[in-house]
Amino acid sequence: MAAPQTTWRSPKIRMATGKPLGGAQKSVWQPANRLAEHKNAYGNSANCLEGPKIRMADPPTTWRSQKFVWLIRQPLGEAQTEIKQMYNIIRKGIIIMRQFVLSCAFALCGMAAFGQGYQFTEVARVPATPVKNQASTGTCWCFATTSFMESELLRMGKGTYDLSEMFIVRQKYMNQLQDNYVRKGRGNISQGSLSHTFMNAFNQVGIVPESVYTGINYDSDRHNHSEMVKYMTAIAEVAVKQKHRSPEYDELIQNLFDTYLGKLPETFTYEGKQYTPKTFAESLGLNMSDYIELTSFTHHPYYQKFEVEVPDNWEHERMYNLPLDEMMAVADYALTHGYTVCWDGDVSEKGFSFKNGVAINPEVKNVDDYSTTDRARFEKLDEKERLEEVYKFEKPFPEVKVTPEIRQAGYESFVTTDDHLMHLTGIAKDQNGTKYYITKNSWGTERNTFGGYLNMSESYVRAKTIYIMVHKDAIPKEIRAKLGI
Numbered sequence: 001m002a003a004p005q006t007t008w009r010s011p012k013i014r015m016a017t018g019k020p021l022g023g024a025q026k027s028v029w030q031p032a033n034r035l036a037e038h039k040n041a042y043g044n045s046a047n048c049l050e051g052p053k054i055r056m057a058d059p060p061t062t063w064r065s066q067k068f069v070w071l072i073r074q075p076l077g078e079a080q081t082e083i084k085q086m087y088n089i090i091r092k093g094i095i096i097m098r099q100f101v102l103s104c105a106f107a108l109c110g111m112a113a114f115g116q117g118y119q120f121t122e123v124a125r126v127p128a129t130p131v132k133n134q135a136s137t138g139t140c141w142c143f144a145t146t147s148f149m150e151s152e153l154l155r156m157g158k159g160t161y162d163l164s165e166m167f168i169v170r171q172k173y174m175n176q177l178q179d180n181y182v183r184k185g186r187g188n189i190s191q192g193s194l195s196h197t198f199m200n201a202f203n204q205v206g207i208v209p210e211s212v213y214t215g216i217n218y219d220s221d222r223h224n225h226s227e228m229v230k231y232m233t234a235i236a237e238v239a240v241k242q243k244h245r246s247p248e249y250d251e252l253i254q255n256l257f258d259t260y261l262g263k264l265p266e267t268f269t270y271e272g273k274q275y276t277p278k279t280f281a282e283s284l285g286l287n288m289s290d291y292i293e294l295t296s297f298t299h300h301p302y303y304q305k306f307e308v309e310v311p312d313n314w315e316h317e318r319m320y321n322l323p324l325d326e327m328m329a330v331a332d333y334a335l336t337h338g339y340t341v342c343w344d345g346d347v348s349e350k351g352f353s354f355k356n357g358v359a360i361n362p363e364v365k366n367v368d369d370y371s372t373t374d375r376a377r378f379e380k381l382d383e384k385e386r387l388e389e390v391y392k393f394e395k396p397f398p399e400v401k402v403t404p405e406i407r408q409a410g411y412e413s414f415v416t417t418d419d420h421l422m423h424l425t426g427i428a429k430d431q432n433g434t435k436y437y438i439t440k441n442s443w444g445t446e447r448n449t450f451g452g453y454l455n456m457s458e459s460y461v462r463a464k465t466i467y468i469m470v471h472k473d474a475i476p477k478e479i480r481a482k483l484g485i
């Protein structure tokens with residue numbers, strides 16, 4: 001096929017030959033779904049070559065990439081070796097191109113950070129799975145907790161897993177509907193929740209891989225629960241008003257979730273083994289009782305459990321209350337000893353800038369810690385003007401020294417709210433020595449130039465954390481003893 005020339009062009013693909021192809025002088029592009037038709041018609045030929053993105057069969061011969069199939073209506077015959085060589089060349093070219101793109105992406109990240117004046121040095125980093133996108137859903141709680149559990153599997157030597165968030169989310173909706181009904185319609189059936197919701201659902205129904213249950217069964221390539229939740233709410237309201245849940249109610253709810261999320265798998269095969277959701281969960285070796293939620297507020301006694309007063313705690317779970325310094329010590333100990341941290345907090349502040357890859361809590365009232373040049377300039381500005389300058393994110397500035405009292409004031413004035421869950425995977429420092437927590441978000445990789453990550457300053461985390469969740473062994477022994485764990 002190569003003589004006198006063969007060309008490869010991207011993004012549009014063109015194969016050109018200088019000699020006739022026999023009966024295949026006319027070659028055509030066809031949709032990929034035609035591949036199945038040809039396979040059914042001709043079966044698995046002895047001349048069939050298979051690779052990750054290529055299938056060639058006689059007859060006909062097909063080349064497939066994503067949504068396209070190249071059809072050559074001739075037997076492979078003597079061209080087998082040449083086609084193999086072509087495939088290997090193309091494969092190597094794709095690998096090189098991917099490496100180049102990845103290198104460019106990292107370079108861009110570095111330039112963006114440098115251009116903005118933030119220069120970070122990693123202090124500790126714990127392995128994590130790729131960033132996902134919760135898209136148009138309020139399911140950050142599940143994405144963050146699932147990511148946390150995937151890192152736990154890496155830590156335990158279980159390998160890399162991509163677990164299904166929507167399998168857990170579906171069970172959460174079912175649990176919410178039950179809770180809402182027995183509370184006479186006063187329960188929370190919004191999309192939000194907390195980490196323990198994942199753990200409760202996991203214990204109830206198990207879990208499956210993402211490849212088994214994506215949770216997208218509608219005309220979209222991204223998650224979107226807005227329409228489904230409206231229907232769910234309407235069905236729930238009718239049941240409460242009637243003071244009765246009929247068999248038809250149960251059928252309606254199941255059909256609603258089947259329509260939008262897909263039917264639940266009873267059994268499935270994963271890496272050559274057959275599982276149910278429960279047996280797959282058991283195979284992972286995760287023990288939900290090993291994970292502890294910790295918070296820090298002054299309106300409840302320390303070293304005791306209390307029910308954190310946020311709407312998404314609709315299951316009324318209780319968390320251990322620690323002094324602020326000790327809660328932060330747990331996070332630091334975890335991240336420097338191979339554990340990650342599931343984080344819940346407030347992201348509504350102007351200092352939280354996912355676009356710029358940072359979350360900061362700048363000190364603008366007292367400028368004593370500013371450099372001589374910045375202090376002279378900032379002393380002439382009012383507080384609003386100072387904030388405007390800082391929120392240009394052109395360089396780091398001194399941050400608020402957050403005390404338990406400052407943190408409590410933010411919570412009780414409803415400034416600090418329960419907005420979002422993310423996954424802490426490391427520690428970094430900027431050029432001034434300020435500590436930051438490397439944070440994996442669930443807003444995809446396209447909304448900032450840092451691959452979907454950001455760095456939250458220590459001051460921001462001290463002020464804006466609602467709670468953290470860690471493995472019990474990630475809690476220092478002296479703190480664990482105080483909690484009776």
